[in-house]
Amino acid sequence: MDSTADPKGKRPLYQEDGLAYARAAAAAASATAAAAPDEEEAKPKPKPSSSSEEAKPEPEAEDQAEMPPLVLVAEDGVEVSISRRAARMSHMLRLLMEDSCADGPIPAPNVHSDILDLVVQYCEKHGPYYDPEASERARNPFPPFPVELTPTVSSIKPVTYVDPDPHGLKDWDKDFISLDNSTLFEVILAANYLNIEDLLDLGTTTVADMMRGKKPEEIREIFEIENDYTPEQEAELRKENAWAFED
Amino acid sequence: MKMTEAAPPSKKRKSGGPGSSEPEEISSRELPAAAVMEVPDSRTQPPPPGAEGLEEGVDYISGLPDAVLGDIISLLPTREGARTQTLASRWRHLWRSAPLNLDYDDLPAEGDVLIALIAQILSAHTGSGRRLRISANHLCHEPATVDAWLRSPALSNLQELEFCRAANHPPVLPAVAASTFRLSSSLCVATISQCLLSDGIFETLHFPQLKQLTLEEVSISEGSLHRAIAGCPVLESMLLNRSTGFKCVRICSPSLRAIGVRVRSFQRPKIIVEDAPYLERLLRLDVDEGLDISVISAPNLEIMGCLPYKRPIQGLCAVFPTVLHTIKTLSIYVFYSSVEMVLSFMSCFPCLEKLYIEQDVSPDNISWRRKHKRHIRSLDIRLKTIVLKNYRGVLGDVNFAMFFVLHAKMLELLRFKVQGGCRNDFIARQRSLLQLEKRASRDARFEFTCDTDHRKIEDINHARDLSVADPFEW
Numbered sequence: 093m094d095s096t097a098d099p100k101g102k103r104p105l106y107q108e109d110g111l112a113y114a115r116a117a118a119a120a121a122s123a124t125a126a127a128a129p130d131e132e133e134a135k136p137k138p139k140p141s142s143s144s145e146e147a148k149p150e151p152e153a154e155d156q157a158e159m160p161p162l163v164l165v166a167e168d169g170v171e172v173s174i175s176r177r178a179a180r181m182s183h184m185l186r187l188l189m190e191d192s193c194a195d196g197p198i199p200a201p202n203v204h205s206d207i208l209d210l211v212v213q214y215c216e217k218h219g220p221y222y223d224p225e226a227s228e229r230a231r232n233p234f235p236p237f238p239v240e241l242t243p244t245v246s247s248i249k250p251v252t253y254v255d256p257d258p259h260g261l262k263d264w265d266k267d268f269i270s271l272d273n274s275t276l277f278e279v280i281l282a283a284n285y286l287n288i289e290d291l292l293d294l295g296t297t298t299v300a301d302m303m304r305g306k307k308p309e310e311i312r313e314i315f316e317i318e319n320d321y322t323p324e325q326e327a328e329l330r331k332e333n334a335w336a337f338e339d
Numbered sequence: 340m341k342m343t344e345a346a347p348p349s350k351k352r353k354s355g356g357p358g359s360s361e362p363e364e365i366s367s368r369e370l371p372a373a374a375v376m377e378v379p380d381s382r383t384q385p386p387p388p389g390a391e392g393l394e395e396g397v398d399y400i401s402g403l404p405d406a407v408l409g410d411i412i413s414l415l416p417t418r419e420g421a422r423t424q425t426l427a428s429r430w431r432h433l434w435r436s437a438p439l440n441l442d443y444d445d446l447p448a449e450g451d452v453l454i455a456l457i458a459q460i461l462s463a464h465t466g467s468g469r470r471l472r473i474s475a476n477h478l479c480h481e482p483a484t485v486d487a488w489l490r491s492p493a494l495s496n497l498q499e500l501e502f503c504r505a506a507n508h509p510p511v512l513p514a515v516a517a518s519t520f521r522l523s524s525s526l527c528v529a530t531i532s533q534c535l536l537s538d539g540i541f542e543t544l545h546f547p548q549l550k551q552l553t554l555e556e557v558s559i560s561e562g563s564l565h566r567a568i569a570g571c572p573v574l575e576s577m578l579l580n581r582s583t584g585f586k587c588v589r590i591c592s593p594s595l596r597a598i599g600v601r602v603r604s605f606q607r608p609k610i611i612v613e614d615a616p617y618l619e620r621l622l623r624l625d626v627d628e629g630l631d632i633s634v635i636s637a638p639n640l641e642i643m644g645c646l647p648y649k650r651p652i653q654g655l656c657a658v659f660p661t662v663l664h665t666i667k668t669l670s671i672y673v674f675y676s677s678v679e680m681v682l683s684f685m686s687c688f689p690c691l692e693k694l695y696i697e698q699d700v701s702p703d704n705i706s707w708r709r710k711h712k713r714h715i716r717s718l719d720i721r722l723k724t725i726v727l728k729n730y731r732g733v734l735g736d737v738n739f740a741m742f743f744v745l746h747a748k749m750l751e752l753l754r755f756k757v758q759g760g761c762r763n764d765f766i767a768r769q770r771s772l773l774q775l776e777k778r779a780s781r782d783a784r785f786e787f788t789c790d791t792d793h794r795k796i797e798d799i800n801h802a803r804d805l806s807v808a809d810p811f812e813w
Binding site: 281 | 396397398399400401402403404406407410411412414415416417418419421422423424425426427428430431446447448456
């Protein structure tokens with residue numbers, strides 16, 4: 093409606109609809125882009141999570157969207173392809189693309205193809221809304237614990253509520269990261285290797301949430317950590333950090 | 340920081356890679372076997388003899404690299420972070436080398452014992468600093484000690500620094516030295532409370548990474564405040580909480596997106612938004628006190644409130660001559676609701692979509708139909724969401740709400756926040772009184788909730804709270 097300023101490069105405080113902006117830009121650009129291959133056709137296989145109907149390139153990523161997707165090779169030899177726009181979320185892949193070294197297969201030696209599929213799924217979902225310039229982590233790790241308020245609501249007719257997360261990314265992330273321990277940590281390792289900050293953040297925050305409020309014994313149980321301290325060593329440690337164990 | 344260090348082989352790692360328990364994902368093309376490179380895989384090591392026969396799970400977490408585990412640990416409260424040292428020997432050194440989150444509130448000590456404990460933790464810590472939260476009283480009573488803490492290598496690269504408000508702070512505000520902000524180059528979040536920020540401090544100080552700034556009960560001159568804002572090129576949220584020393588706050592910031600102001604009862608500063616191209620929210624955090632707001636250039640300003648509307652109608656548009664079309668959400672506080680008042684707001688903010696009205700008392704039951712008979716047909720109320728706070732359900736309230744029921748053609752949600760409880764019979768009676776079957780917007784939803792169901796704008800106390808999705812109900 094009225095957007096006299098261009099918030100390019102700035103991530104909004106809450107998710108705003110970047111689609112409309114991207115579509116408008118794509119419409120303007122499609123007039124000039126003649127025989128450029130469609131991004132959908134360039135992908136060798138369809139992905140259920142791939143937002144193909146949202147695959148309108150942002151102005152600055154136009155060139156990338158027209159180029160073929162990257163090919164990652166998992167440790168078991170399986171090839172997994174990722175669109176260029178989604179690949180931007182990985183700092184490592186972004187550098188490769190900038191140096192034009194991303195045309196051949198890119199090895200991901202410690203990542204199993206199933207995990208790589210998950211990671212690519214995440215990147216394809218978040219890719220359209222990802223802005224590398226605004227990607228500097230606005231860390232806010234210590235928000236106050238949410239107050240549990242149970243609203244008593246009586247409504248006449250349920251209508252879809254306009255929520256502040258219009259792309260539904262928060263809920264999608266929550267579902268995405270509900271993984272068993274083994275998969276969760278493999279995803280974290282893969283995100284670490286490929287340097288995908290957002291996914292790494294999601295993973296570490298999830299693990300921290302699982303640990304928060306629990307005693308060491310409980311944490312060991314959740315994560316199957318074997319306590320290899322002798323009782324004397326553990327007692328010594330507890331004495332050294334007595335303040336941490338006072339309740 | 341994100342190096343993949345080689346993880347020490349965990350004793351409990353089973354041989355064979357993961358993925359066997361994964362459901363079949365999308366089919367992937369497979370390369371011929373000859374093209375697969377042999378990559379040494381620590382996971383194919385056989386488990387040590389002692390672990391055979393153990394049917395327990397696998398410890399995946401300990402296989403993460405130190406840097407990633409350190410990140411996780413730095414997300415925990417101080418005590419819990421320290422406790423991770425006792426999980427297993429692999430974790431022994433992690434807390435000490437992870438970025439430190441030190442919150443005095445989380446330490447079970449007070450007074451001199453607390454100060455000694457903080458010093459002890461800092462001296463034993465080998466990693467950098469993530470967050471330090473101490474009391475303004477520490478800065479007031481032990482400035483030399485605090486200075487020593489801030490010089491500690493354990494706080495290098497500190498990202499969050501909070502001197503939080505102390506209830507028993509002495510009335511005379513101590514002046515802080517510039518050296519208190521020696522970590523200014525790395526700070527992303529800063530909270531300064533209950534001190535005097537003298538004029539020389541911000542002349543040379545820059546905060547190149549500061550995104551959130553909270554000034555709580557500080558005394559700072561106008562010039563210093565402007566210099567402070569100018570020295571924060573990426574500042575996104577600023578909260579002025581009962582601070583004094585300035586009559587006028589001129590906002591000129593290339594990056595500021597949200598500003599919140601709470602004043603002291605004897606104050607009435609002016610807020611002039613001179614040039615804030617990214618400002619989206621201008622929030623007054625107390626409903627009672629007056630505040631002069633003037634907006635010169637804020638092309639993205641969308642959310643404003645809470646404005647006390649106790650002036651005559653004519654005054655409103657004079658105050659906001661230029662900010663007409665961008666405001667989408669407005670919160671107002673009135674003595675009692677009135678239709679004229681809403682119409683005057685709609686004429687000043689024609690693109691308003693969401694309106695919060697909080698009233699002191701319920702209006703008298705004066706019919707608006709007679710007054711606006713001539714205009715009713717041409718009225719075009721484009722509001723989508725209306726929230727009526729302190730709704731009591733008396734005839735005056737019902738009459739006021741009915742105006743929107745009957746004329747807001749684009750209404751999606753009309754919420755009544757009822758004082759006290761809202762029982763089903765009350766709701767049923769309201770439904771019939773409001774004549775909802777005659778509603779102008781067929782898809783509109785009408786909800787009755789209790790006043791206490793959400794936090795209010797008055798509960799905002801930290802700069803980060805300014806950017807919650809809905810600052811008026813969160």
